[in-house]
Amino acid sequence: DVYEKGTLTEFKNWYGNSSTFYGQFKNKTNPIVGNHEYEGNAAPGYFSYWDNIPHYYSYNDAGWHFIALDSTSQYGQLTPGTAQYDWLENDLRTNTQPCTLAYFHHPTFSIGPNGDTTRMNPIWSLFNTWGVDLVLNGHDHDYQRWLPLDANGNPSPTGVTEFVVGTGGHGVQNFVRTDGRVVKQIGTVPEGIGALKLALGAGSATYEFKNGSGVQDSGSVSCAPSSSDSNTCAVKSPYCVGIRASDTRRTSFS
8 A cells, every 4th residue: 555546647656667666676576456456346557557467366486386366345256156266276276386375455364443354264264275374465554463373263383374564654553452363463653664574485484574673573484395395406496495487487367
């Protein structure tokens, strides 16, 4: 949410172009759409700025499988029998990467003023069925790191770890409730304006949430790949960290 309404004018003014602001990273950004981009049932500014990128897609890099989804109610494809849901189920079923990260705008679980996004429950269940490791969300303007949760939202060492990182500067929102499943929460100015850095390696993701005062949260999440995935770069493992041309494929459907 680096703009108020995701019009093309606001994208150009606030996201920027090839020499200003976040626009300098456009050619290496894989975006997802959220509620700010939609006006009615259309998001023309977003799709124009991002060259008509699909609503949802996936790609691989360095042993990780990335899934980008449209979580908006306007798009409304979050249940069995809809195109996005059925695509996601097949994408997860056929994924061969040892680690998986999904990202979309609306968090399934949140203690911020927007609360839980219950329409995401069927998607969350799919994530648990097929071993998704990390989920990244925005929407609430704060930072939240949750315990790994199973399909029913119960803490589980084999569950999915959710991060809510709506800390890009569009105001900071404080929390409206507490939840014992939240490990770390930051939501007051200026602490709640910052960025999450992820270092995705073979078998784990190391994270740091940093603001103007320094690192406020850090640690790692294991994605527990099989032993056959533990080769080193010295023997040309496909899971070495770094960009490999063969691992940057994007499969997409709109």
